[in-house]
Amino acid sequence: MSQMETFYDVMRRQGITRRSFMKYCSLTASALGLGPAFVPKIAHAMETKPRTPVIWVHGLECTCCSESFIRSAHPLAKDVVLSMISLDYDDTLMAAAGHQAEAAMEETIEKYKGNYILAVEGNPPLNEDGMFCIVGGKPFVEQLRHAAEHAKAIISWGACASYGCVQAASPNPTRATPVHKVITDKPIIKVPGCPPIAEVMTGVITYMLTFDRLPQLDRQGRPQMFYSQRIHDKCYRRPHFDAGQFVEAWDDENARKGYCLYKMGCKGPTTYNACSTVRWNDGVSFPIQSGHGCIGCSEDGFWDAGSFYDRVTDLTQFGVESNADKIGIAAAGVVGGGIAVHAAASILVSAQRKAQSKDPSKETHEETRS
Amino acid sequence: MNEQTIHIPNPDVLPLQDNLLTGDATQSDVESIRRQTSVYVYEVPVRLWHWINALGITVLCVTGYLIASPPPSMQIDEAVNQFVFGYIRFAHFSAAYIVTFAFIGRIYWALVGNFHSTQLFILPVWNRHWWKEVLHEARWYLFLERDPKKYVGHNPLAHAAMFLFMTLGLTFMIFTGFALYSQGAGQGSLSDRLFGWVIPLVGGSQTLHSLHHLGMWSIVIFILIHVYAAIREDILSRQSIVSTMISGHRTFKDDDPN
Numbered sequence: 001m002s003q004m005e006t007f008y009d010v011m012r013r014q015g016i017t018r019r020s021f022m023k024y025c026s027l028t029a030s031a032l033g034l035g036p037a038f039v040p041k042i043a044h045a046m047e048t049k050p051r052t053p054v055i056w057v058h059g060l061e062c063t064c065c066s067e068s069f070i071r072s073a074h075p076l077a078k079d080v081v082l083s084m085i086s087l088d089y090d091d092t093l094m095a096a097a098g099h100q101a102e103a104a105m106e107e108t109i110e111k112y113k114g115n116y117i118l119a120v121e122g123n124p125p126l127n128e129d130g131m132f133c134i135v136g137g138k139p140f141v142e143q144l145r146h147a148a149e150h151a152k153a154i155i156s157w158g159a160c161a162s163y164g165c166v167q168a169a170s171p172n173p174t175r176a177t178p179v180h181k182v183i184t185d186k187p188i189i190k191v192p193g194c195p196p197i198a199e200v201m202t203g204v205i206t207y208m209l210t211f212d213r214l215p216q217l218d219r220q221g222r223p224q225m226f227y228s229q230r231i232h233d234k235c236y237r238r239p240h241f242d243a244g245q246f247v248e249a250w251d252d253e254n255a256r257k258g259y260c261l262y263k264m265g266c267k268g269p270t271t272y273n274a275c276s277t278v279r280w281n282d283g284v285s286f287p288i289q290s291g292h293g294c295i296g297c298s299e300d301g302f303w304d305a306g307s308f309y310d311r312v313t314d315l316t317q318f319g320v321e322s323n324a325d326k327i328g329i330a331a332a333g334v335v336g337g338g339i340a341v342h343a344a345a346s347i348l349v350s351a352q353r354k355a356q357s358k359d360p361s362k363e364t365h366e367e368t369r370s
Numbered sequence: 371m372n373e374q375t376i377h378i379p380n381p382d383v384l385p386l387q388d389n390l391l392t393g394d395a396t397q398s399d400v401e402s403i404r405r406q407t408s409v410y411v412y413e414v415p416v417r418l419w420h421w422i423n424a425l426g427i428t429v430l431c432v433t434g435y436l437i438a439s440p441p442p443s444m445q446i447d448e449a450v451n452q453f454v455f456g457y458i459r460f461a462h463f464s465a466a467y468i469v470t471f472a473f474i475g476r477i478y479w480a481l482v483g484n485f486h487s488t489q490l491f492i493l494p495v496w497n498r499h500w501w502k503e504v505l506h507e508a509r510w511y512l513f514l515e516r517d518p519k520k521y522v523g524h525n526p527l528a529h530a531a532m533f534l535f536m537t538l539g540l541t542f543m544i545f546t547g548f549a550l551y552s553q554g555a556g557q558g559s560l561s562d563r564l565f566g567w568v569i570p571l572v573g574g575s576q577t578l579h580s581l582h583h584l585g586m587w588s589i590v591i592f593i594l595i596h597v598y599a600a601i602r603e604d605i606l607s608r609q610s611i612v613s614t615m616i617s618g619h620r621t622f623k624d625d626d627p628n
Binding site (some may be wrong): 015020203218219220224229233239240241242243244245246250256261262263267269270271272289296299300301302306311312313315323324325327328329331332335336339342343344345349353 | 438439440441442443445449450452453454455456458459510513516538553554556557566567569570573574575576577580581583584586587588590591594598602604606611
């Protein structure tokens with residue numbers, strides 16, 4: 001550990017041939033959407049740059065991000081973990097346990113102050129001084145703050161770290177809080193999704209190592225290369241959407257024909273992620289391809305944004321279960337009824353006044369008006 | 371002649387002589403036009419905007435509702451040759467652009483047009499007398515006042531409703547609408563750079579859809595009230611309403627000074 005090996009050194013040590021290494025570089029380049037000219041750049045970076053130390057901490061989470069991460073195909077997670085980064089602390093993946101593990105983290109923080117990347121999976125609960133999530137005998141929020149203090153940058157893995165996800169869903173009893181609301185003085189890359197796509201996770205890391213800078217982020221702090229378009233924009237069922245051909249019910253003829261799942265509440269049109277291009281499990285499929293609508297897992301507060309199966313989703317703000325259409329129709333009905341009553345009253349009142357104004361004793365300008 | 375009059379009568383002139391002879395007018399018509407007055411209030415751009423807006427908003431409401439709740443699936447041709455939902459969205463976006471630019475034009479006209487063209491954009495909440503008028507108009511609508519008042523521009527209640535539902539409501543719909551449009555237009559597009567910030571502000575795209583949808587219903591409710599009130603005022607109030615939207619002239623039905 002005293003002298004950092006380069007990525008290439010480690011790969012060669014593992015018996016990976018030069019040819020395989022170059023193949024890997026070109027696959028990584030295409031995964032990042034880079035042209036062939038970048039392949040030698042990636043290769044050069046891997047040959048010369050020391051591996052970047054990474055501390056990977058786990059808060060309130062289900063570990064689905066790790067599960068996704070280890071299934072990355074381009075590049076293989078093993079390449080990332082063993083060759084590209086120096087994953088010095090990850091309580092789920094590391095061999096060490098207990099005091100040994102905590103010591104490894106302290107050592108990394110001490111040794112690479114300001115140079116390591118902090119990857120956060122899950123989020124810290126803040127209620128009861130953070131007692132709802134204890135790591136190494138201390139509240140997770142303390143570990144997070146400690147590790148973040150000297151980090152170069154923070155990666156928020158998944159919907160938990162980025163937005164809060166299910167543990168932060170209303171009423172959020174533990175006050176689970178996304179990372180960017182706890183750590184405010186470090187650059188944070190949000191990689192939302194429940195979990196994020198494996199290739200997106202490894203792609204973000206690869207980019208940071210190759211170019212030694214953060215990927216370009218969008219307004220919400222997500223890497224633009226993976227989160228700049230909606231699922232809908234690249235969905236292979238999009239022609240059916242434009243044609244007005246929708247699945248009307250599960251298992252109907254239209255579902256068999258693979259029509260658009262818009263009416264079944266697909267959240268593709270409101271979800272920014274790379275599922276429809278990168279897909280899952282080495283590009284095998286993604287939810288819509290498997291016949292189920294997108295549930296919008298990479299969007300802020302997706303648990304509280306209403307049913308996964310409604311297009312016009314429920315609004316909980318009104319106390320009762322209702323959606324914009326129900327509220328609108330009810331309000332329009334009340335106003336329409338009110339207008340009808342008011343119109344009837346207006347007719348009666350003006351008829352009455354006309355009758356009165358025929359009475360010569362009540363002479364006003366009313367007469368000429370009516 | 372009524373003593374309470376804003377006109378200086380000219381009894382030497384007998385109007386509508388020919389009409390009296392042909393039977394097109396009666397003696398009471400003659401009396402009536404002696405007492406009626408008209409003001410030119412709404413200039414051509416204001417009226418044009420009103421009707422473009424009316425048509426545009428109708429298209430937007432219908433297509434907007436259909437975008438959220440699409441019509442039944444249609445099997446006219448292969449998907450590549452069929453563009454039903456695409457046309458509905460196209461109509462929505464086109465109408466949105468027209469309404470937006472018409473609104474910008476209307477704002478411009480408020481700067482260069484006549485005095486009344488600015489009324490829509492300024493709600494005189496600091497004016498005590500205005501609040502009294504609001505109360506009076508509300509009482510007139512609750513049948514608590516026997517007589518309505520004369521208004522050259524909008525009556526205070528209509529003024530408040532138009533300011534809330536149109537000036538603010540339309541602005542809200544333009545901002546949320548173009549933020550939604552930016553999703554399809556893509557990052558870096560003009561609508562994204564101008565309005566994309568609205569999406570994270572409200573907490574996400576789905577929430578924004580819901581808000582935009584509620585905005586539509588608020589406009590539908592405004593239309594209901596607006597059309598009813600216009601017709602009712604035209605019949606019961608002391609000035610013209612419906613024809614004013616077309617001619618721009620406000621005609622008063624009596625010569626009472628207040």
